[in-house]
Amino acid sequence: MAGFDKVVSSYQEAMAGLNDNMTVIAGGFGLCGIPENLISEIKRKKTQGLTIVSNNCGVDDFGLGLLLQDRQIKKIIASYVGENAEFERQMMAGELEVELTPQGTLAEKMRAGGAGIPAFYTATGYGTPVAEGKEERVFNGRHYILEPAITGDFAIVKAWKADRYGNLVFRKTARNFNPMAATAGKITVVEVEEIVEPGELDPDQIHTPGIYVNRLILGSFEKRIEQRTVRDA
Amino acid sequence: MALTREQIAQRVAQELQDGFYVNLGIGIPTLVANFVPEDIEVMLQSENGLLGMGQFPTEETIDADLINAGKQTVTMATGASIFDSAESFAMIRGGHVDLTVLGAFEVDTQGNIASYMIPGKLIKGMGGAMDLVAGADNIIVTMTHASKHGVSKLLDQCTLPLTGKGCIKRVLTDLAFIEIKEGKFHLLERAPGVSVEEIIRLTEGDLVVPASVPEMLV
Numbered sequence: 001m002a003g004f005d006k007v008v009s010s011y012q013e014a015m016a017g018l019n020d021n022m023t024v025i026a027g028g029f030g031l032c033g034i035p036e037n038l039i040s041e042i043k044r045k046k047t048q049g050l051t052i053v054s055n056n057c058g059v060d061d062f063g064l065g066l067l068l069q070d071r072q073i074k075k076i077i078a079s080y081v082g083e084n085a086e087f088e089r090q091m092m093a094g095e096l097e098v099e100l101t102p103q104g105t106l107a108e109k110m111r112a113g114g115a116g117i118p119a120f121y122t123a124t125g126y127g128t129p130v131a132e133g134k135e136e137r138v139f140n141g142r143h144y145i146l147e148p149a150i151t152g153d154f155a156i157v158k159a160w161k162a163d164r165y166g167n168l169v170f171r172k173t174a175r176n177f178n179p180m181a182a183t184a185g186k187i188t189v190v191e192v193e194e195i196v197e198p199g200e201l202d203p204d205q206i207h208t209p210g211i212y213v214n215r216l217i218l219g220s221f222e223k224r225i226e227q228r229t230v231r232d233a
Numbered sequence: 234m235a236l237t238r239e240q241i242a243q244r245v246a247q248e249l250q251d252g253f254y255v256n257l258g259i260g261i262p263t264l265v266a267n268f269v270p271e272d273i274e275v276m277l278q279s280e281n282g283l284l285g286m287g288q289f290p291t292e293e294t295i296d297a298d299l300i301n302a303g304k305q306t307v308t309m310a311t312g313a314s315i316f317d318s319a320e321s322f323a324m325i326r327g328g329h330v331d332l333t334v335l336g337a338f339e340v341d342t343q344g345n346i347a348s349y350m351i352p353g354k355l356i357k358g359m360g361g362a363m364d365l366v367a368g369a370d371n372i373i374v375t376m377t378h379a380s381k382h383g384v385s386k387l388l389d390q391c392t393l394p395l396t397g398k399g400c401i402k403r404v405l406t407d408l409a410f411i412e413i414k415e416g417k418f419h420l421l422e423r424a425p426g427v428s429v430e431e432i433i434r435l436t437e438g439d440l441v442v443p444a445s446v447p448e449m450l451v
Binding site (some may be wrong): 029030032033078079081082083091100102103106107108110111122123124126127128129130160171173174176177178179180207223225226227228229230231232233 | 281288289290296299301306307315316318319322326349353360361395398399
């Protein structure tokens with residue numbers, strides 16, 4: 001009897017059921033806190049026609065950029081593509097459908113999706129291309145646009161530590177979009193650096209409760225740094 | 234002389250107040266952190282989920298899990314807190330950040346700002362900029378006054394896709410400090426050694442020039 005034990009033993013098992021043309025929500029900001037092995041597994045599976053929801057799309061040769069290389073992505077919903085040349089090339093050439101979405105709106109779309117809220121009003125994007133085709137409404141003299149929530153067939157998440165029940169703790173700014181992504185997947189898959197027994201994590205310190213998590217896997221991570229900036233000691 | 238990037242940052246830093254929570258955008262705004270007056274405390278918000286951003290790490294303390302919104306490795310200041318992206322933008326959208334400094338390609342006399350794409354040429358994405366300009370009341374835009382070819386970026390009407398509509402009130406360029414109100418640019422200060430005539434020549438939108446325009450102290 002597995003009960004609440006969410007641990008799976010292979011990446012193949014972790015991403016089982018991911019099929020062509022599905023929507024995948026991914027945590028991470030730049031290359032920080034990305035589910036790097038789950039992305040590699042999607043590359044290995046050669047799943048096609050994916051819609052990816054993520055703040056960024058990795059860099060050319062790491063993170064979600066790997067899926068761009070293999071043309072596995074049909075559409076991406078992201079806020080910033082500045083550091084990815086292949087992304088820009090595919091977008092300009094019309095090979096990739098892109099829905100540029102303000103970062104805070106993107107986070108809230110995931111949060112709302114996971115929380116059962118179908119849409120929300122925000123002032124962000126009013127009067128800009130983001131507002132095109134969206135309902136506008138005035139509250140207290142200010143203009144707002146209606147933004148629909150996002151859910152995914154899968155959510156892929158990177159956390160620092162988990163117990164076997166899928167309660168999650170994130171580390172530093174690797175948290176970013178991961179907690180929202182975790183709530184918004186029909187199947188949420190989480191990879192972590194350490195798995196402990198239930199009861200070992202302080203319930204007061206859990207960032208994401210295990211109810212959102214379907215599958216959990218222990219990984220090892222490269223944690224590539226995008227902009228290595230240091231000062232002299 | 235036009236201000237250097239550092240001098241622009243230095244002038245922005247004069248607008249900081251003790252106890253301010255401040256969001257600094259990528260580029261010149263990031264440099265503002267180097268000029269915080271010693272007698273005040275400010276806390277830097279980084280929209281990827283850090284309030285209380287510290288200086289860059291040393292080789293020994295570098296941590297891949299700790300970056301700023303520009304994806305640079307950073308450290309945490311004493312009293313810092315970490316949160317997720319939804320919480321971060323609740324702070325921003327909810328108007329809790331005291332000062333926002335960000336760059337732009339163009340601004341206009343209606344307070345519109347364009348900063349995230351040049352159709353057919355450059356697509357970067359808006360990142361957090363649309364949320365920041367919509368959520369903040371106190372915003373300073375830092376930018377060059379005109380292109381290398383002398384084409385003004387302070388316009389009657391922005392030509393590029395907008396990042397925000399009617400939300401910009403203050404612009405600091407390499408030539409001038411300008412306020413936007415009642416559909417016009419108002420010249421507040423000029424860079425040391427830069428003439429009012431040069432600023433007028435390089436400002437396309439309506440510019441109100443008072444009888445005397447003080448030089449910036451940088």
